[in-house]
Amino acid sequence: MPWIDACATDDIEEEDLIRFDHGSQTFAVYHSPEGEFYATEGLCTHENVHLCDGLVMGHLVECPKHNGQFDYRTGEAMRPPVCVNLKTFPVKVEGGRVFIEVA
Amino acid sequence: MARRDYSPFGPDAQRAVESGLTAAEWYHTEVPRKVMKELMQRSDQPAIRDTIILYGGMILLAGIGIALWPSWWSAPFWLAYGVLYGSASDSRWHECGHGTAFRTPWMNNLVYEIASFMIMRNSATWRWSHARHHSETYFVGRDPEIAVMRPPELAKLILNFFGIIDVIRFFPTLIRNAIGGPTAEERTFVPQSEWGKVQRVAIVHLSIYVATIGLALWQGSILPLMVVGLPRMYGAWHHVMTGLLQHGGLADNVVDHRLNSRTVYMNPISRFIYWNMNYHVEHHMFPMVPYHALPRLHEVIKNDLPPPNRSIAEAFAEMWPAIKRQVLNEDYFLKRDLPPTAKPYREDFHQYVPSMTRPAAAE
Known part of the structure; x- marks a missing residue:
């Protein structure tokens, strides 16, 4: 699987996330x-809203539309109305850059 | 235009999906990420303070009401208690349902369950209906929380100031939920994994009402029902008054909350009861922002919104004539002017709404 250069480590504040698009895929990258850095698919599994406008609280990301929550480390759906887990992606940091292993 | 059909199985619901309306992207005012992050921050302190005031006030008022019962001197205390029970519970249900009132999840959940019981809503069902209300605000046939359906039935709107329509609808649904889970309509927006919870919640609520009625019969007095149940009727007027203003007289089937929602400046008591939901355009545009930060959000984005109504009375003076016009012309709605600093309404966002482009409909 290819490792894709997503962003610089200082592009994302601690306890925050950014959106990263690659080809037809959209990701959310978390600090x-x-x-630590983490990556998940970028759209909420409830109604395809971009998570990048949401709120990171500790290890949770909250969807900006319906306040559903996921644990972005595991992708686990933590609070309704989300019921389906987020897909997560391996991440590595090298030379101040964040790389995502894209499936 | 044909009469609106609000059934989730009707042609309007089908058209909303087929036309792409349900998949369209909503308009948002641009707010810098740094500012929005600050506005979204959660805190327990404001909601703990307000909850102590609310429940403390209810205990005090009900206590005085019981002590003075059956004298008419108890009436003002019941009226005040009723508003806290039958109206403030609406806003607590709402904010805690979003999970934004408290930072701590169990606090949101606890107040949400208590408020759901008081406002006579199944906590499991209504969590999902409200998610749909935010996804598809005032989409005919899709939004299960449309308070003013067109053409409006004015008598029903007025009766509901005393909770009459809500309560008449609530109890048959409660019994059906307790026996068999969600109704067919509810199953269109409640996922199957939650159907059992709908039934369990209904059984708990029904048990409390049966016990309260039993106690009233045993005592030969309606006093227990003055504390539990009836305040949903005699104290409903405030939440109905503020609730009608949220979207009444405005557009449906649009994807710009500036067209279908209303912000109204209100007095501090109403804002406490309503938990700042008078900033309703702001809330719909950014549901992540907790109630206590909505006044600050309003200051940030107000130049992109229609001017707010200056009071509840002014807002009713604008809304009520529009609702009356909708009795005869259900396509009519108020299309409010934007300030010069605002981004204009996007007609291309609303190609599915014939009345948006018909001058006779919107004025």
């Missing part, structure tokens, strides 16, 4: 309060 956790502990300084």
